[in-house]
Amino acid sequence: xxxxxxxxxxxxxxxxxxxxxxxQSLKSWESLLMLVAIAIFIANSFASPYFLNAWNLSDATFNxxxxxxxxxxxxxxxxxxxxxLSVAAIIALASTAMGAAVQAGxxxxxxxxxxxxxxxxxxxxxxxxxxxxGLPSIVATIGTMSLxxxxxxxxxxxxxxxxxxxxxxxxxxxxVFWVISFEFVLFVLLAIVYSILLHKTNFGRAVYAIGNNPTxxxxxxxxxxRVKFILFLLTGLMAGVAAICLTSRLGSTRPSIxxxxxxxxxxxxxxGGVNILGGSGTLPGVVIAAFVMGLVTFGLGLLNVxxxxxxxxxxxxxxxxxxxPRLWSKWKHR
Amino acid sequence: xxxxxxxxxAAGLLLASSLxxxxxxxxxxxxxxLVVKALGIxxxxxxxxxxxxxxxxxxxxxxxxxxxxxxxxxGQIEVINSLIAQNVDAIAISANDPDALVxxxxxxxxxxxxxxxxxxxxxxxxxxxxxxxxxxxxxGNMIIKLxxxxxxxxxxxxxxxxxxxxxxxxxxxxxxxxxMGDYPxxxxxxxxxxxxxxxxxxxxxxxxMQSYPDLDAIIAPTSVGIVAAAQAVDDAGKSGEINxxxxxxxxxxxxxxxxxxxxxxxxxxxxxxxxxxxxxxHALASDKAKxxxxxxxxxxxxxxxxxxxTTSGAMADxxxxxxxxxxEFKSIF
Numbered sequence: 304x305x306x307x308x309x310x311x312x313x314x315x316x317x318x319x320x321x322x323x324x325x326x327q328s329l330k331s332w333e334s335l336l337m338l339v340a341i342a343i344f345i346a347n348s349f350a351s352p353y354f355l356n357a358w359n360l361s362d363a364t365f366n367x368x369x370x371x372x373x374x375x376x377x378x379x380x381x382x383x384x385x386x387x388l389s390v391a392a393i394i395a396l397a398s399t400a401m402g403a404a405v406q407a408g409x410x411x412x413x414x415x416x417x418x419x420x421x422x423x424x425x426x427x428x429x430x431x432x433x434x435x436x437g438l439p440s441i442v443a444t445i446g447t448m449s450l451x452x453x454x455x456x457x458x459x460x461x462x463x464x465x466x467x468x469x470x471x472x473x474x475x476x477x478x479v480f481w482v483i484s485f486e487f488v489l490f491v492l493l494a495i496v497y498s499i500l501l502h503k504t505n506f507g508r509a510v511y512a513i514g515n516n517p518t519x520x521x522x523x524x525x526x527x528x529r530v531k532f533i534l535f536l537l538t539g540l541m542a543g544v545a546a547i548c549l550t551s552r553l554g555s556t557r558p559s560i561x562x563x564x565x566x567x568x569x570x571x572x573x574x575g576g577v578n579i580l581g582g583s584g585t586l587p588g589v590v591i592a593a594f595v596m597g598l599v600t601f602g603l604g605l606l607n608v609x610x611x612x613x614x615x616x617x618x619x620x621x622x623x624x625x626x627x628p629r630l631w632s633k634w635k636h637r
Numbered sequence: 638x639x640x641x642x643x644x645x646x647a648a649g650l651l652l653a654s655s656l657x658x659x660x661x662x663x664x665x666x667x668x669x670x671l672v673v674k675a676l677g678i679x680x681x682x683x684x685x686x687x688x689x690x691x692x693x694x695x696x697x698x699x700x701x702x703x704x705x706x707x708x709x710x711x712g713q714i715e716v717i718n719s720l721i722a723q724n725v726d727a728i729a730i731s732a733n734d735p736d737a738l739v740x741x742x743x744x745x746x747x748x749x750x751x752x753x754x755x756x757x758x759x760x761x762x763x764x765x766x767x768x769x770x771x772x773x774x775x776x777g778n779m780i781i782k783l784x785x786x787x788x789x790x791x792x793x794x795x796x797x798x799x800x801x802x803x804x805x806x807x808x809x810x811x812x813x814x815x816x817m818g819d820y821p822x823x824x825x826x827x828x829x830x831x832x833x834x835x836x837x838x839x840x841x842x843x844x845x846m847q848s849y850p851d852l853d854a855i856i857a858p859t860s861v862g863i864v865a866a867a868q869a870v871d872d873a874g875k876s877g878e879i880n881x882x883x884x885x886x887x888x889x890x891x892x893x894x895x896x897x898x899x900x901x902x903x904x905x906x907x908x909x910x911x912x913x914x915x916x917x918x919h920a921l922a923s924d925k926a927k928x929x930x931x932x933x934x935x936x937x938x939x940x941x942x943x944x945x946x947t948t949s950g951a952m953a954d955x956x957x958x959x960x961x962x963x964x965e966f967k968s969i970f
Binding site: 358463472475549552553554555557559562604611613614 | 712718719723
């Protein structure tokens with residue numbers, strides 16, 4: 304929680320930080336993750352002669368950019384103590400809606416609106432289930448996960464939507480400058496926007512407050528339900544953005560699109576240091592975690608390591624990165 | 638903090654230096670990637686065995702057998718991206734999705750990689766040619782030949798199909814009817830439909846035995862029907878009298894071969910498929926053949942493939958499985 308530390312300078316407030324800034328940032332989760340990322344980068348460049356190549360590294364970013372868009376919004380939602388497991392299903396439904404729009408003759412601007420709109424609607428539906436009906440978010444979104452993808456299957460069955468307009472391909476296949484893809488530029492922009500939102504605004508402070516103590520937050524005058532609803536909207540919107548990019552990259556829609564992504568996205572958030580029970584975590588952590596996951600899968604892919612081994616490595620990484628700091632603090636306090 | 642910055646700097650330098658390094662790595666071996674729907678499937682492991690066999694014959698060929706963990710298009714795209722990065726010479730893929738892979742495979746072709754599909758095809762613009770395991774005409778001929786081979790003096794055969802509207806089965810039966818003239822003395826008495834349901838197929842087979850006491854063979858061009866019919870024949874104690882044949886999977890048909898209810902049946906051979914895909918990829922990548930409509934591409938011991946207007950072609954007759962080879966294949970698929 305960087306920034307707004309002016310409160311600590313007021314004498315009658317209990318300081319929330321006792322170590323120096325330097326010491327804290329060195330021992331922070333983000334530095335640890337950054338070291339892991341750099342170690343993986345160096346190991347990869349020694350392991351494969353193909354790794355250090357601008358185009359190849361650019362290709363590698365596609366492994367995580369779309370998932371990261373959703374991870375940014377989901378990080379906020381998880382910090383606020385909720386979760387959305389329907390994100391991959393929202394991609395499927397948004398992609399299906401865009402495919403249907405193409406069949407109706409829609410052009411690229413309309414397709415983007417349809418994609419974003421479907422994401423927002425799905426997010427609003429999740430938000431209503433949780434904030435109005437009071438359902439636990441994990442239950443509600445497991446339900447909508449089946450619901451949204453189920454609708455896609457009913458509409459498409461074993462068919463596919465094709466025929467996306469040529470300029471629609473830019474979102475998932477286009478390059479802004481040299482090897483810098485549109486998806487990567489969007490990744491950087493969204494990372495900045497969400498970092499500011501979480502770390503520099505009142506809204507961001509409210510998110511942390513709700514995650515730490517929803518009742519306390521409510522009595523502090525924070526409109527808890529409204530903040531949560533907005534977070535579900537944002538998550539849905541990001542799923543819509545990811546759907547646009549993924550659909551554009553694939554050039555077609557099938558109901559099985561993005562199967563299993565929800566867990567990869569949650570993994571990214573947790574690896575980024577966000578407490579799965581809410582209350583703590585940072586956006587830069589999630590950004591670095593996205594790079595770590597992308598680098599690991601691409602590096603192992605270059606060595607033609609089977610996918611199941613990659614999953615094991617990611618799992619080990621997750622447990623390792625979570626366990627190490629806890630072991631470290633236990634050892635220190637002994 | 639200083640240590641931290643230094644590391645960042647080092648990584649930056651590494652990255653910067655990389656941008657100027659070239660991709661030209663000396664390669665003695667031709668590297669052919671066999672990309673499958675997912676790893677850990679017996680059928681594809683067998684195909685990889687065939688690919689290695691072809692590589693051994695060709696010499697100086699390295700096979701990269703790879704695929705995603707789940708049968709998803711996104712997983713295959715990640716695999717394709719890493720193969721493009723490795724600058725392999727050829728990609729031979731059994732696709733999880735005919736459309737979604739097109740952009741990634743197009744990119745591979747733009748970077749000079751030979752791309753073919755086999756088993757499950759890719760849309761035409763995403764590959765140079767497609768290798769079908771067999772063709773409708775070859776399958777239609779094979780199913781009647783399997784029955785006729787064991788009936789030198791002619792006899793009565795019945796067809797147990799899937800549903801009456803099943804496209805594949807109807808085409809194969811049509812093709813079979815076209816070549817009936819080649820098998821004198823063989824009479825197809827009727828066609829019944831088991832709807833690809835085990836219990837219905839079983840009852841239809843029982844019905845055939847009652848209606849046609851002199852029945853010599855049942856042809857089931859469906860993997861569900863053939864197992865059910867073999868079971869019905871065996872349960873009726875007519876193993877050896879009535880030969881159940883058609884298209885089936887070795888793992889499911891091993892029992893029927895053992896009991897004698899089925900003398901032989903056919904399906905594609907994954908080893909031959911992997912072998913042929915490798916041979917074709919090698920021929921195209923080394924410019925020994927061109928992937929155009931009408932062109933002929935050599936496939937080593939599997940002969941030659943002729944490409945049609947969609948630049949796809951059929952490998953061979955379905956492979957016949959009987960008591961001599963069932964033990965080898967039943968554990969594969």
